[in-house]
Each structure stands twice: as structure tokens, then as C-alpha cells.
Amino acid sequence: MSTESLRPERQSIGSLPEGEAARQNVSSRQRRGKIWQGILLACTIFGIIILLMLAYNIVNDAFGGIGVQYAVEEEDLTDGRPLEELSQAELIAILETNLRSRVLKNLERERPLAERSREELIDIINDEIIKPEVVAVYSLSEFLFDRPTIEAELRKSHPRAEIEFKSWLSWDFIVTPMSSNPVEAGIRTAILGTLYLLWLTMLISFPLGVGAAIYLEEYKNDKPFDERIPAGRWMNNAIQRSAGLIETNIYNLSGVPSIIYGILGLAIFVRALEQFTSGAVFGYADPTTANGRTILSAALTMSLLVLPVVIISSQEAIRAVPGSMRQASYGLGATKWQTVWKIVLPNAMPGILTGTILSISRAIGETAPLIVIGASTFIVTDPTSLFSKFTVLPLQIYNWTSRPQPEFRAIAAAGIIVLLVLLLSLNAAAILLRNYLRSKRVST
Amino acid sequence: MAVTELRRQPSLLRAAFERFIQVLLVFAAAISILTTAGIVFSLVFETIAFFSEVSIVEFLTETEWTPLFSIKKYGIWPLVTATVLTSAIAMMVAVPLGLIAAIFLSEFASDNIRRTVKPLLEILAGIPTVVYGYFALTTITPFLKNFIPTLSIFNSLSAGLVMGVMLIPFVASLSEDALSAVPNSLREAAYGLGSTRFEVAVRVITPAAISGIVASIVLAFSRAIGETMIVAIAAGQNPRLTFDPTVPVMTMTSYIVQVSLGDTPYGSLSYYTLYAVGFTLFIFTFILNIFSYWMVRKFREVYD
Numbered sequence: 236m237s238t239e240s241l242r243p244e245r246q247s248i249g250s251l252p253e254g255e256a257a258r259q260n261v262s263s264r265q266r267r268g269k270i271w272q273g274i275l276l277a278c279t280i281f282g283i284i285i286l287l288m289l290a291y292n293i294v295n296d297a298f299g300g301i302g303v304q305y306a307v308e309e310e311d312l313t314d315g316r317p318l319e320e321l322s323q324a325e326l327i328a329i330l331e332t333n334l335r336s337r338v339l340k341n342l343e344r345e346r347p348l349a350e351r352s353r354e355e356l357i358d359i360i361n362d363e364i365i366k367p368e369v370v371a372v373y374s375l376s377e378f379l380f381d382r383p384t385i386e387a388e389l390r391k392s393h394p395r396a397e398i399e400f401k402s403w404l405s406w407d408f409i410v411t412p413m414s415s416n417p418v419e420a421g422i423r424t425a426i427l428g429t430l431y432l433l434w435l436t437m438l439i440s441f442p443l444g445v446g447a448a449i450y451l452e453e454y455k456n457d458k459p460f461d462e463r464i465p466a467g468r469w470m471n472n473a474i475q476r477s478a479g480l481i482e483t484n485i486y487n488l489s490g491v492p493s494i495i496y497g498i499l500g501l502a503i504f505v506r507a508l509e510q511f512t513s514g515a516v517f518g519y520a521d522p523t524t525a526n527g528r529t530i531l532s533a534a535l536t537m538s539l540l541v542l543p544v545v546i547i548s549s550q551e552a553i554r555a556v557p558g559s560m561r562q563a564s565y566g567l568g569a570t571k572w573q574t575v576w577k578i579v580l581p582n583a584m585p586g587i588l589t590g591t592i593l594s595i596s597r598a599i600g601e602t603a604p605l606i607v608i609g610a611s612t613f614i615v616t617d618p619t620s621l622f623s624k625f626t627v628l629p630l631q632i633y634n635w636t637s638r639p640q641p642e643f644r645a646i647a648a649a650g651i652i653v654l655l656v657l658l659l660s661l662n663a664a665a666i667l668l669r670n671y672l673r674s675k676r677v678s679t
Numbered sequence: 680m681a682v683t684e685l686r687r688q689p690s691l692l693r694a695a696f697e698r699f700i701q702v703l704l705v706f707a708a709a710i711s712i713l714t715t716a717g718i719v720f721s722l723v724f725e726t727i728a729f730f731s732e733v734s735i736v737e738f739l740t741e742t743e744w745t746p747l748f749s750i751k752k753y754g755i756w757p758l759v760t761a762t763v764l765t766s767a768i769a770m771m772v773a774v775p776l777g778l779i780a781a782i783f784l785s786e787f788a789s790d791n792i793r794r795t796v797k798p799l800l801e802i803l804a805g806i807p808t809v810v811y812g813y814f815a816l817t818t819i820t821p822f823l824k825n826f827i828p829t830l831s832i833f834n835s836l837s838a839g840l841v842m843g844v845m846l847i848p849f850v851a852s853l854s855e856d857a858l859s860a861v862p863n864s865l866r867e868a869a870y871g872l873g874s875t876r877f878e879v880a881v882r883v884i885t886p887a888a889i890s891g892i893v894a895s896i897v898l899a900f901s902r903a904i905g906e907t908m909i910v911a912i913a914a915g916q917n918p919r920l921t922f923d924p925t926v927p928v929m930t931m932t933s934y935i936v937q938v939s940l941g942d943t944p945y946g947s948l949s950y951y952t953l954y955a956v957g958f959t960l961f962i963f964t965f966i967l968n969i970f971s972y973w974m975v976r977k978f979r980e981v982y983d
Contacts, residue, residue: 271877
């Protein structure tokens with residue numbers, strides 16, 4: 236390396252300290268070193284504190300208290316017995332005494348009360364008579380440590396309301412579809428959309444990414460044309476140069492912001508290839524999707540987004556397979572592709588799979604490109620095919636976060652927990668898979 | 680017997696198959712070129728359509744951006760300044776903390792600490808940006824309001840700070856790669872001359888890895904410019920030409936989000952603004968990426 240980049244110190248050899256001065260010099264330098272080490276550690280701890288703050292904030296919002304106000308108390312309806320213990324006849328009696336005749340008649344017309352199950356009747360009683368209404372939302376810390384204050388506050392604004400514990404993250408939250416009422420809203424549609432997108436993106440980007448990586452690692456330096464003819468030499472050179480271009484290009488693509496991929500997807504998959512991505516070419520006409528804003532468009536866009544990372548990590552995995560294995564395979568008379576398929580790929584597979592799953596799980600948290608290609612922010616029907624409209628978890632979280640009411644903030648936090656659990660389990664799956672594949676290869 | 684078995688292999692078919700596979704692989708590799716071409720063409724064509732109606736002079740000299748209002752003005756500067764402002768705040772957090780974390784991990788930390796801190800950084804890097812946006816809006820902004828009472832609910836300060844936190848692992852891991860790539864002989868030589876650990880790290884190893892470190896900073900800046908969800912959630916939706924970090928602003932990316940969420944009819948002028956802004960954003964990040972690539976190539980110290 237060049238010497239000037241090391242920049243020789245101002246002190247030259249002639250002025251080296253001696254004796255007591257030298258000892259002082261050494262100890263002060265060591266002290267300075269210790270202080271800086273402390274600063275470095277402090278900064279690292281600062282990062283950890285931020286992470287903890289984020290986690291605390293999410294949990295604090297996702298669980299907590301709500302002030303509920305009932306139109307009628309449950310005890311008043313049932314003389315103190317819980318609704319769940321009542322028989323069907325008793326439930327119907329409650330409905331008949333408490334509901335106005337017009338409402339009752341409507342219900343009877345839908346389906347006679349006597350034919351309905353007990354759960355249904357309880358739901359009706361809850362919705363029509365008890366009518367719980369959330370009038371205030373408190374975070375977990377307020378609920379646990381500030382109880383008297385919030386109780387006093389609530390009594391002042393809503394005298395009949397009560398404070399209850401509420402976990403916004405619940406099984407109901409996961410299995411119910413979207414709703415404009417935050418208390419009833421769930422993320423079923425969003426989870427299904429996310430899983431659909433995950434699988435499709437993996438299906439598209441894995442073969443393409445691994446294929447490109449194999450080409451760049453194994454075939455790039457081949458000279459397929461005859462070197463003795465000028466035209467052949469020229470062709471070989473062109474191939475070499477374009478391979479170099481592809482590598483630079485992949486590096487550049489990995490730096491393009493995700494929202495630009497969204498614009499690409501909008502222009503090409505949603506607009507230009509609308510006939511294909513909306514399923515019209517296959518004679519598939521979904522009345523709800525009149526355009527190309529489908530899961531397929533999203534998956535194609537996401538695949539292009541993750542492709543550079545998949546290629547780079549697969550290249551690393553392929554490069555790590557020792558050359559001696561390839562040579563042994565050639566020595567036994569195998570062709571190039573036989574060597575790649577039977578020797579290189581199986582050995583590189585643990586690395587390839589881990590890299591692919593990790594990069595795709597990153598993409599699952601992406602929101603921006605999906606907003607641009609026009610994923611739905613409010614949708615209650617499950618995605619059923621490649622050509623369905625869809626929504627995804629991060630988009631739902633964004634939608635809820637951007638609303639001012641505290642209820643939406645709470646369900647956004649609950650949604651975040653689900654998203655993070657999904658991502659962590661994907662990462663864990665990637666690591667387990669790698670360890671499993673590694674141990675299998677070593678033992679054979 | 681072996682000979683007959685060999686002969687049974689249809690060598691012509693096999694050669695054809697090998698060729699076929701190779702063509703498939705070339706196609707897979709060419710997808711990346713097609714992607715770049717797709718990005719450039721879709722941006723350029725629609726941007727040309729935009730500039731056929733709005734003059735490029737207005738785009739570059741007007742100081743207001745109001746394409747969705749009745750009085751339409753198309754000056755890109757409010758969006759650009761907001762983008763630069765949030766990114767600059769982010770870099771003020773990410774560069775010192777990221778570099779410190781990198782130096783600490785590569786030169787000071789014991790293997791045990793490294794094994795615990797690195798996964799933590801990876802967790803930070805894996806958190807979706809929409810979560811960071813939520814964090815900025817619901818935690819950092821109320822927290823900062825204790826110190827700056829005039830702070831708006833949406834502001835570039837908290838968006839920038841949180842974006843900085845998001846970029847710490849990015850800067851740290853890229854810089855750490857650069858630092859660990861410096862050969863051990865340099866460390867040993869410096870220790871042999873009586874340097875302390877700190878002196879080795881800051882005066883020998885960091886200068887030797889400077890090209891990689893600068894490249895990581897440039898890449899982080901490019902990330903910050905293209906970052907969308909944090910600014911869309913926490914920085915506001917008001918395009919204005921200001922460097923005041925306490926008021927709502929609108930970055931290029933949040934504008935794209937705003938247009939995409941609204942129902943802008945296809946082919947209208949406001950639809951084309953999306954591409955014009957996207958193209959500007961692409962040029963910014965592209966220049967930064969090329970620069971970082973060039974940095975690494977040009978100034979890499981080669982030890983052999």
C-alpha cells in the first residue's frame with residue numbers, strides 16, 4: 236500500500252520521550268484508549284436501548300385498557316347469570332322483550348330465531364342490546380400504573396363506562412377480515428395476501444436468481460465459440476464483456492430504491508401487461524378486478540426487487556464450493572451441466588436457500604412498491620387466485636398508523652407484532668433449514 | 680461393458696441439452712439487464728410526456744409544488760430540499776453511530792460480544808420500514824415535543840432521526856467488512872511499534888479501509904434518499920421550501936405515495952408527475968450508487 240495514506244505522525248524519531256516522560260506518555264495514551272473504548276461501548280448500548288424502546292412502545296400500544304360503555308348491562312338482562320349459560324329459549328325471550336318489534340321482524344325474516352344457534356343468538360344480543368362501545372383507549376403502562384387517574388378521567392367524560400383490559404392482538408384479530416370499525420377489524424385478508432405474495436415471489440425469484448448466479452459463476456468464463464476464427468473471438472469477447480456488464484448492473488440494481496421498482500411494476504405489469512396480469516388472456520374474468528392490480532403483478536414486481544440480492548447471495552454460496560469437487564466430477568467424465576446439477580448445486584444449496592429466504596423475508600416487509608402498483612388498502616374478501624385484488628400486512632399497518640384515532644394506533648401495534656413474528660419465524664426457518672441441510676451433507 | 684454403456688449415451692442429444700441449459704441460464708442473467716432497461720424506459724417515456732406539457736425550466740426554477748391543487752405549479756425544489764433535509768438528519772445519526780459500531784465490532788469487541796451484538800444489528804436491519812415509521816410518529820415525536828414545544832406532529836426531525844437508526848446497521852456492517860478486510864500484518868506492525876489499541880484502530884486501520892467506509896456512507900445516503908415509509912408516515916404531506924426540521928414537509932418518495940394512494944386518472948398530468956418525480960429520485964440514487972462503486976474500485980488499497 237502507499238505510505239502516505241498511513242500519514243506518519245508529527246513526532247519524528249528525534250523527539251521520542253524518555254524516562255518519566257515516556258511513562259506518562261504511555262499511561263495517558265492508554266487512558267485515552269480506555270475512554271474511547273468506553274464511548275464505543277456506550278454507543279453500542281445506545282443502539283440496544285433504541286431497540287428496546289421500540290419493542291416497549293409496540294407492546295405498550297398493542298395491549299392496554301379500554302373504556303367500554305354498554306347500552307344495557309349484561310347482569311340486568313340475565314339476573315346476574317352469564318349469557319353463555321342460558322338456554323336457547325331464554326336467549327330468545329331476552330331478545331323478544333328487549334328488541335323493538337320492527338328489528339325483531341327483520342331478524343325473523345332473515346332466518347327464524349328458533350332455528351339459530353346459541354352462539355348466533357348471543358352475538359345478536361351483544362350487537363343489538365348490550366351494544367358495547369369503546370369510548371376511550373389507554374396504553375398498557377397507563378392501564379397498569381396510572382389506574383386512578385384514567386378512572387377519574389373516564390368517570391368525568393363517560394359516567395357509565397367501565398375500564399377493561401383489552402389485548403388488541405387476539406385470535407379474533409388474526410382471523411377476522413378488515414373492518415372500518417377498529418374494535419372489529421382484523422388482518423385475515425392481509426395475512427393471506429402476504430403469504431400468497433411470499434410464495435409467488437419465492438417461486439419466481441428462486442429459479443431466476445439461482446440460474447443467473449450459476450451462469451455468472453460457472454459459465455461466464457466459457458468460450459463457446461471457436462477462438463481461431465476472428466468472428467468467434469469477437470463473439471467470445473462480447474460475451475465476456477456483457478457478463479461484466481451484468482455484474483455491474485446487478486450491483487447497481489441492488490441500490491435502486493424500492494419505490495422505483497413500484498413505478499416499474501406500475502408501468503409494465505399493471506399497465507402494459509394488464510391483459511396478462513389481470514388474467515384476461517387466460518379467459519379469467521374476476522368481476523372485482525377490472526385491472527392489473529393483482530397479486531401476480533405484485534409478485535412479479537417483488538421478484539425483480541429481490542432478484543439482485545438473491546443472485547448475489549447465491550453467487551457467494553456457489554463460489555464457496557471448492558474447485559476440486561468440480562475437477563473430480565469432470566475427471567469422471569461428467570459434462571458441465573451434470574457437474575453443476577449433481578455436484579455444485581447440492582453443495583451450495585444450504586447457502587442459497589438461506590440467502591434466498593432471508594432476502595425474500597426482507598421484501599415481505601416492503602410497503603412502498605405495493606402502494607405504487609395500487610394494492611388495495613381496504614378490502615374484505617380473501618384473495619382466491621393469482622388474479623385477485625389483495626392487501627398485505629405492512630400496507631394495513633401503514634393505513635392504520637396514518638389515522639389519528641388511538642384505536643387504530645393500537646391495532647397498528649398489534650399488526651406490527653404479527654408482522655414481526657412472521658418475519659422472525661421465516662428467519663428462524665432459514666437458519667434451521669441451513670443447519671439441517673449442512674448436517675445431512677456432512678453425514679453422507 | 681463399460682464401453683457399450685458409454686456408447687449408449689446419446690452424445691449429440693446431451694450436447695444439445697447442455698446448449699439449451701446454457702441459453703436458459705443466459706436468459707436468467709439477462710433479466711437483470713431487462714429490469715434496468717425497463718426502469719429507465721418506463722421512467723424516461725412518461726417523463727417525456729410530462730415535460731411536453733410542463734416546461735423543464737418551470738420544473739427546475741419554480742419554488743412551489745402544487746400539482747394536485749387548482750393552481751398548479753410544478754417546481755421540484757420543495758420535494759428535493761425535504762428529501763435532502765431528512766436524509767442529512769439521518770446521516771448525522773447513522774454515520775457516527777454506524778462507524779463507531781463498526782470500529783468497535785472489528786477492532787475492540789471480544790468474540791463473545793461480537794456474537795451477541797451482530798445478530799442484534801441484523802434484527803435492527805430486518806425490521807420493516809413501516810414499523811420504523813410507526814416508531815417515529817408515535818414515540819419519537821411525542822418524546823421530542825418535551826424539548827421542542829413548537830414541533831409539529833409531522834416533522835422531518837423525528838423522521839430523519841429514526842431513519843438514521845434504521846441505517847446504523849447498514850453503515851456498520853458495510854464498514855465492518857471494509858475494516859476486517861485490512862490485513863492483520865498492519866495491526867501487528869502497529870502494535871509492534873507500541874501503539875495502543877485505539878491508536879491502531881483510528882490511525883492505522885480506519886485510514887487503510889477509508890475507501891470502503893466512504894462507499895458505505897454514500898450507499899447509506901442513497902438509501903436514505905429512496906426511503907419511503909418512514910417519511911410518508913412521520914414527515915408530513917406539505918410540500919414547502921424550507922430547511923426547518925420542525926415543520927411538516929414532503930419528500931419525493933412521500934409525494935409518489937400520496938399520488939399512488941389517491942385516485943389519479945391514468946394519463947392525466949398529475950399521473951405523469953409521478954414519473955417525473957420518480958425519475959428525479961432515480962437520478963439522485965443512481966449517481967450516488969455509481970459514485971460509491973467508483974470509490975471502491977478506484978481507491979481500494981490492495982495488499983499483496
